Amino acid sequence: MNKDLLMWEETLFRDPNLFELDHIPEYFGHRKSQMETLMYCVRPAMRGGRPLNILCIGPPGTGKTTAVNKLFTEIEKITSKVIPVYVNCQANPTRFNVFSRIYKKLFDITPPSSGASFKKIYDHITQELADNEQILIVALDDINYLFHEKEDEKVLYSLLRAHETNPGARIGVLSIRSDTGDDFHFDPKIESVYLPEEIIFPRYNADEIRDILKNRINLGFYPDVVSPDILNKVVEYTTIPGDLRVGIDLLKRSALNAERKSRRKISIEDVDGAYTTSRLVHLTYILKSLRVEEKILLGLVSNHTEINSGELYKFFHRKSGLGYTRFYETLEKLSALKLIDTKFTGKGIRGRSRIITLRYGANEIKKRLRNI
Ligand SMILES: Nc1ncnc2c1ncn2[C@@H]1O[C@H](COP(=O)(O)OP(=O)(O)OP(=O)(O)O)[C@@H](O)[C@H]1O
Ligand SMILES: [Mg+2]
Missing domain, CATH: 1.10.8.60 (Helicase, Ruva Protein; domain 3)
Incomplete structure (x- = not known):
């Protein structure tokens, strides 16, 4: 033998x-300063105050999600007065989704997705925090996905102004943004209430x-x-x-x-x-998160070396039944995710016609879309 x-x-x-x-490693090396800053920001909450808001930024695969998971495990070991809630915005891209996760954590049941008004859920959450003198820390992981759905302002406003509607409610926001090289800024209105400590996760x-x-x-x-x-x-x-x-x-x-x-x-x-x-x-991870119409549009783009937006819309409409607004939003999202490139041609109505190309090999995309 x-x-x-x-x-x-x-x-x-x-x-x-x-x-x-998704394994959380025991050994988490080379992230000491980031972990220390995270602890520093939540320390006020341990003493009953409002934690500092945080924004973790860095390219994909640099330990952001892992760091926050480790922080939350520590908090839960030490105190029950601070309640950390982890929300994956890719899976929960609306304000209702985010607050449902919070509700589930506090009350151990999911609010009914129809019937319950947002206001009711919101009031119930803030009242519970005030009554129990508990402090909430909400992690919005992959917050980029809230931007795509244009829900970020609503979510951040509701969380950060909770103490205005209910003075006993103390909530800190820890958002995590995957930095894919785009030049992103929060809306100035949000920036004036959010003001987070930035923690950078370099490659x-x-x-x-x-x-x-x-x-x-x-x-x-x-x-x-x-x-x-x-x-x-x-x-x-x-x-x-x-x-x-x-x-x-x-x-x-x-x-x-x-x-x-x-x-x-x-x-x-x-x-x-x-x-x-x-x-x-x-x-593969990004493609798995796409909505049905986004997959349809990406599939259509991958059938052509390049295609202009008017023609693409015709195909899209035929296949999905959706109108121009949704087409345009879907195109923008695929572009923000860096799956496609869109270039103005200077032709068409007021020069707004665009040429769409794929940023990956067509076969790589098609193979993955078939398998997910
Ligand atoms: N310092 C580290 N020590 C051990 N494992 C690590 C470390 N940093 C990251 N990892 C591992 O690398 C993988 C990616 O890390 P993580 O999910 O935290 O990245 P991320 O920054 O959240 O990425 P993304 O922006 O794409 O969400 C995970 O499987 C994690 O276990
Ligand atoms: Mg992550």
Whole structure:
């Protein structure tokens, strides 16, 4: 028997959960100053005051969600007077959704989605906080998704002005924004009430990526599955987008490739093969979050090398039955998510005709849209 070969019931994974992207790691290195600032901002709440508002910003895969999860776990261990509520705005993109999450956390039941007026839910929440002298910290993760739905102003206003309608209600807002290179500012009206402490999450450098991945490898794989050369290759690939998710996904897929060939060690070919999929983990994540009409529009764009907006609208309307306003909003959102480019041609009515192109390979998009 060749002992270099893996038996069919054997595996390279000591703990496969460590390579899942929603896993909260025990070891959270290179984010000490960010964690300290987070703690500093919530400290007033621990003494019964209003916490400082926070805005965490950084490119994808730089530990923002993980940091807030860790902070919230700590708070819950220490006190029941401060209630942290985590809201994923991608899954909850409206004010009603956000307040339903808060309601669920406070009362342990979801308010009925029809029938209950927002005002009723809102009053119930603020009254409960005042009566129990509890302080709420609401994390709005991926707040970008509230901008797309134009719900951000309403959500922030309602949260930040709660104490005006109900003086006993104290709420802090911690928003998390994935910085995809766009030049974004909150509306000046919001800025005057929000004024958050900004916490920057920069991209990890190669040494930091190596250290973090090494820790995962030691805990998640059996010994010697990943040689130093292989680790270097994975680090090299991960620094290209600078998104740690790529590295974690790459380790998982490389190991699965090696297992498929019954080998006990990951080879360079396993990593190269895995990279074609792993480099686009973020794309897959974004596509999964799209609404039906957004997927339809993206699918239509991916059928053409380029298409003008008038023609695209005709196709879109035929397939979805939706009108021009929704078409325009959907186009804007796909552009904000950096899935498509839109360029004015100077032609058409008042030069408003636009040429739409895809920012990814058409096959990459089509394959993913089929599978989600
Ligand atoms: N310092 C770190 N130590 C260990 N693991 C980390 C660290 N930073 C990030 N990770 C891991 O990398 C992955 C991505 O991190 P996270 O989800 O926190 O990124 P993010 O900044 O919220 O990204 P996005 O803007 O795309 O939401 C997670 O699986 C997380 O476990
Ligand atoms: Mg995140």
